[in-house]
Amino acid sequence: LNHKNILGIESSCDDTGVAIVNSDREILANIVISQTKEHALYQGVVPEIAARSHLQNLEKALQSALTESQLTLTKIDAVAATSGPGLIGGVIVGSMFGRTIASVLKKPFIAVNHLEGHALTARLTGDIEYPYLLLLVSGGHSQFIAVQSFSKYKILGQTIDDSVGETFDKVAKMMNLPFPGGPEIEKRAKLGDPHKYILPRPIINQVGCNMSFSGLKTAMRLLIMKLPCLGDQEINDLAASFQYVIGEILSIKMQNSIIMYETFMREVQLKLKTFVISGGVAANNYLQTTLQQQAAKLGYEFVVPPGKLCTDNAAMIAYAGLERLQNNYLSPLNFCPRARWSL
Ligand code: KG4
Ligand code: ZN
CATH class of the missing domain: 3.30.420.40 (ATPase, nucleotide binding domain)
Structure with a gap:
């Protein structure tokens, strides 16, 4: 009925x-x-x-x-x-x-x-109960959120400048890759060396889980300008190094977000330790694997909806x-x- x-x-x-x-x-x-x-x-x-x-x-x-x-x-x-x-x-x-x-x-x-x-997508595609810790990474937003219930959210930290998706898109554009840049960078990164270029991790030692990506974007721009040639191999290595450092930033901030989450939720006696990622960037397989490993280390169940969702x-x-x-x-x-x- x-x-x-x-x-x-x-x-x-x-x-x-x-x-x-x-x-x-x-x-x-x-x-x-x-x-x-x-x-x-x-x-x-x-x-x-x-x-x-x-x-x-x-x-x-x-x-x-x-x-x-x-x-x-x-x-x-x-x-x-x-x-x-x-x-x-x-x-x-x-x-x-x-x-x-x-x-x-x-x-x-x-x-x-x-x-x-x-x-809430993870609740549509899986049996995920409230509360959970969410990393929402899309073209418009990058936030760590304590999801207590639908309509009840606490933002624990977020980007202070560009979103992760925006950073992917802008960096892709610098390398003349088509829009949207996220999936293109992921494809190229598979063929490149993630340790070829050492890139900055802005505000990485700051307490809390705010993030910053504009310095990384600028570093990429300067690096590309200085390269004598921007051929396939350079693009692949740049993409791999960039994606690698994004993975590092998100892993470290994820660890910080869990500390904040557990402090914030201490009244409810957290029994379920669930970490969910969603938004366009969550479709990235490399980032999924990286964050999944980090979640396992920290004792959290890791959930990501299917890429299309x-x-x-x-x-x-x-x-x-x-x-x-x-x-x-x-x-x-x-x-x-x-x-x-x-x-
Ligand atoms: O959630 P979404 O479809 O739209 C917004 O709400 O913004 O996210 C779009 C963003 C774009 O910046 C796109 O480049 C990024 O998600 N994106 C990816 C991947 N697929 C989409 N970023 C990295 N790797 C991917 N595979
Ligand atoms: Zn969206």
Whole structure:
């Protein structure tokens, strides 16, 4: 009787997503229409092009999701749409699309924080209980978060400048690799020597788990400028050395974050020691392995959602919507989309 189908909509960056997730945590459809081609020419996401493409793609993505799930719109029990943070044009398009469907169907609307989508993905794809410690690493954010429950988050530390994803993308651009740079660097790094170049680890000895990447980015720029030639082997070695130092920074900060987490959570007598990573950068296999080894050393169970659910998608939005729906956290239809919206 309480079986529910949630329609999720994602449009905060350059991926148009529509998904359907049910209350048994089954992903009935998860459509992502990528805009990589539209933005490739500019080597980065152009906000207006993104918003216009979402407008073009959402209808198609919705039809594909319905076909894939073999459902009709009348079988949808609630609509969850990313309503921030992100590129506001796209967020407005997706949020408006979602609330229109909800209003026509006379079903609840849930404005989902995109970061909550990333934060809860591990609970959609695995049996992860609250609380857990999360490293959210995406294009827009890099944060260590104590996840006490949906809607209850404590940020323990975060980047004080660029996010990890942004650093990957900018460094890739310096080496003339296509956008988005993260997966390209991962591919190149497999062929390179991670110890070829010694790179800085900004604020590595600072207590706590704040991170900084802009000094590393600058070091990469200066190093590339000084190289007599930037051929395949140089790019491979640069990529491997860069990815290696990112792994070191995240491992050390992970250790610090665990100290903070255990202090913060001491009242609840932590029985479960779970460390989750999510967000686009969490799709990186090298970083997964590195952080998994570090978690094992520190006595933590390590969890990462499948790669396709680490990068932007609407299944995670539908799932966050489901948890909110089950707890009666609904949004008014006139919810105002937010370009900035912290957890
Ligand atoms: O979560 P996401 O899809 O979008 C945001 O919410 O920002 O993350 C996108 C970011 C981009 O910076 C992209 O380069 C990075 O995730 N990324 C990766 C990998 N796949 C995506 N970074 C490193 N290695 C990867 N395999
Ligand atoms: Zn994201």
